[in-house]
Amino acid sequence: MRYLSDIMEGVAFTELQGSADVDITAIVFDSRKVVPGCLFVAMKGTLVDGHDYIEQAVKDGAVAVICEELPAHVTGEVDFLMVADSAKALGIIAANFYENPSSNLKLVGVTGTNGKTTIATLLYKLFRDMGYKCGLLSTVENQINGRVIAATHTTPDPVALNKLLSDMVNEGCDYCFMEVSSHAVAQHRINGLTFSGGIFSNLTHDHLDYHKTFESYLKAKKQFFDTLPKSAFALTNIDDKNGSVMLQNTAAHKKTYGLKSMADYKARIIENQFSGLFLNIDNQEVWFKLVGTFNAYNLLAVYATAMLLEQDEAKVLVSLSKLSGAEGRFDYITAPNKTVGIVDYAHTPDAVQNVLSTIHDIRKGSEKVITVIGCGGDRDKTKRPVMAKVASEWSDKVILTSDNPRSEDPALIIKDMEAGVDPAFKRHTLSIADRREAIKTACMLAQPGDIILLAGKGHEKYQEIKGVKNHFDDMEELLEQFKLMN
Numbered sequence: 125m126r127y128l129s130d131i132m133e134g135v136a137f138t139e140l141q142g143s144a145d146v147d148i149t150a151i152v153f154d155s156r157k158v159v160p161g162c163l164f165v166a167m168k169g170t171l172v173d174g175h176d177y178i179e180q181a182v183k184d185g186a187v188a189v190i191c192e193e194l195p196a197h198v199t200g201e202v203d204f205l206m207v208a209d210s211a212k213a214l215g216i217i218a219a220n221f222y223e224n225p226s227s228n229l230k231l232v233g234v235t236g237t238n239g240k241t242t243i244a245t246l247l248y249k250l251f252r253d254m255g256y257k258c259g260l261l262s263t264v265e266n267q268i269n270g271r272v273i274a275a276t277h278t279t280p281d282p283v284a285l286n287k288l289l290s291d292m293v294n295e296g297c298d299y300c301f302m303e304v305s306s307h308a309v310a311q312h313r314i315n316g317l318t319f320s321g322g323i324f325s326n327l328t329h330d331h332l333d334y335h336k337t338f339e340s341y342l343k344a345k346k347q348f349f350d351t352l353p354k355s356a357f358a359l360t361n362i363d364d365k366n367g368s369v370m371l372q373n374t375a376a377h378k379k380t381y382g383l384k385s386m387a388d389y390k391a392r393i394i395e396n397q398f399s400g401l402f403l404n405i406d407n408q409e410v411w412f413k414l415v416g417t418f419n420a421y422n423l424l425a426v427y428a429t430a431m432l433l434e435q436d437e438a439k440v441l442v443s444l445s446k447l448s449g450a451e452g453r454f455d456y457i458t459a460p461n462k463t464v465g466i467v468d469y470a471h472t473p474d475a476v477q478n479v480l481s482t483i484h485d486i487r488k489g490s491e492k493v494i495t496v497i498g499c500g501g502d503r504d505k506t507k508r509p510v511m512a513k514v515a516s517e518w519s520d521k522v523i524l525t526s527d528n529p530r531s532e533d534p535a536l537i538i539k540d541m542e543a544g545v546d547p548a549f550k551r552h553t554l555s556i557a558d559r560r561e562a563i564k565t566a567c568m569l570a571q572p573g574d575i576i577l578l579a580g581k582g583h584e585k586y587q588e589i590k591g592v593k594n595h596f597d598d599m600e601e602l603l604e605q606f607k608l609m610n
């Protein structure tokens with residue numbers, strides 16, 4: 125229990141109706157989840173306006189309300205705190221409610237289009253391996269010292285986020301590594317957090333349904349660095365076109381990593397094989413289990429972060445060399461007849477291109493590459509033709525299929541994808557809406573030694589159709605088919 129007057133500390137409010145002398149049992153921003161004695165935060169969303177639910181929230185037991193506009197009529201004894209932006213206020217009060225847990229551990233955030241999960245997960249595994257107590261907030265799952273807590277978002281809402289951080293502090297964590305999605309920055313989910321460091325991986329095409337333009341997508345990512353404190357580090361991929369832009373206005377101390385340009389932390393690829401990467405990192409030659417140029421960037425970002433967190437160089441490299449990446453990122457298996465299957469979470473044009481070019485670089489000879497790929501429903505439509513174009517140009521055969529159609533018609537999503545395939549590549553492109561059938565077909569078409577890439581779903585254990593998440597697991601499907609391939 126906390127007094128409203130305590131948890132509103134630091135919130136820039138325009139008006140207070142009531143004494144703020146009231147006990148708050150919980151912070152709630154969805155009227156359907158109101159509990160007696162809670163503070164209800166009314167927020168304007170993309171679908172509805174939370175202000176329309178204030179009356180309902182009060183009826184159900186909310187004792188205080190944060191809002192941008194006062195409702196016309198509300199009955200009951202309620203305190204009202206008026207603010208310019210409820211989402212911004214929510215971040216601060218959620219942090220206050222849980223006694224600012226981010227100040228009591230070292231919190232490092234990772235942002236960028238691709239690589240966030242990989243970098244955050246590797247950091248978490250690395251620091252645990254080096255003996256620290258750690259937390260992880262990621263797309264795949266959240267973890268506290270090895271205990272798994274299911275994740276619903278890449279970056280949780282401010283209340284869930286601060287509750288998780290508070291549990292980490294209570295369980296003795298020294299560090300937390302978290303993904304910072306562009307949605308989270310734009311919706312101020314990270315407002316009120318104290319970061320010890322921020323990492324930028326790269327910026328390419330994604331989420332333009334939400335951010336509308338590439339510039340506003342870039343701005344959302346940059347805003348994370350703009351708000352880092354002086355005491356933090358800001359580490360950027362200097363080989364990325366927007367790497368230096370990210371750090372333009374940050375107060376944090378600026379550090380760079382890169383494979384091509386001059387950088388504070390440098391690496392060079394010596395060998396890139398299915399069995400792993402052989403890198404020269406800061407003049408030390410080490411084998412790693414991860415595959416592909418993009419993972420050389422991820423590994424370098426992790427190494428640089430560990431250096432900035434003042435860890436021992438040799439210890440870091442030894443430990444990092446033993447680690448595997450996050451689930452569903454370039455996971456590969458081989459069938460009894462030597463067909464190779466790869467499950468990867470590539471769901472942006474850049475990721476698809478990176479994964480396929482990696483496969484091309486490391487395949488031994490004339491093996492064919494068969495790609496099974498779909499695009500998410502209710503997500504950026506403009507990436508659909510581009511992902512299909514890239515997949516068709518970089519594969520010997522492509523099967524366009526479904527990947528979480530959500531509320532959309534799978535056939536129409538596939539149509540959007542087909543529009544991007546150049547006529548010259550149409551011949552080797554098939555469309556099969558049922559993902560299970562698409563995977564089966566890929567396996568039937570494969571000759572011994574061929575490589576099948578299942579792109580887009582990675583670790584996901586479901587196919588979301590019309591609001592229902594049906595169990596579906598690319599790796600499970602692949603294993604089932606591979607058993608039959610003698």
Ligand SMILES: CC(=O)N[C@H]1[C@@H](OP(=O)(O)OP(=O)(O)OC[C@H]2O[C@@H](n3ccc(=O)[nH]c3=O)[C@H](O)[C@@H]2O)O[C@H](CO)[C@@H](O)[C@@H]1O[C@H](C)C(=O)N[C@@H](C)C(=O)N[C@H](CCC(=O)O)C(=O)O
Pocket residue numbers: 153154155156166167168169170171172173174175177263276277278279280281305306307308334
């Ligand atoms: C586009 C987006 O990010 N939407 C998020 C947003 O929802 P919204 O703005 O549409 O909310 P809304 O439905 O219009 O409602 C507005 C307000 O009224 C409230 N409400 C609504 C109905 C009601 O009966 N009573 C009520 O009080 C809602 O709780 C909300 O506070 O705010 C909600 C509450 O925080 C989020 O759950 C929701 O995430 C949705 C489920 C989502 O799918 N988000 C994805 C796109 C997302 O955030 N992804 C990123 C990045 C993914 C990645 O690349 O890894 C992530 O961080 O996961």
Ligand SMILES: Nc1ncnc2c1ncn2[C@@H]1O[C@H](COP(=O)(O)OP(=O)(O)OP(=O)(O)O)[C@@H](O)[C@H]1O
Pocket residue numbers: 236237238239240241242243263278303325326418419421422452453454468469470471474475476478479582
């Ligand atoms: N540094 C990178 N550069 C480009 N592509 C990458 C990089 N790292 C990973 N990828 C590709 O992107 C996919 C997603 O990687 P990862 O899950 O680490 O990214 P993410 O940023 O967490 O994605 P999300 O936005 O869904 O949270 C991988 O499966 C791989 O295909």
Ligand SMILES: N[C@H](CCC[C@H](N)C(=O)O)C(=O)O
Pocket residue numbers: 263278471499500501503527528580581584
């Ligand atoms: N977390 C991201 C990636 C989802 C990947 C893909 N499987 C999809 O459903 O589009 C999103 O929600 O946009």
Ligand SMILES: [Mg+2]
Pocket residue numbers: 240241242262263264278303
């Ligand atoms: Mg992620």
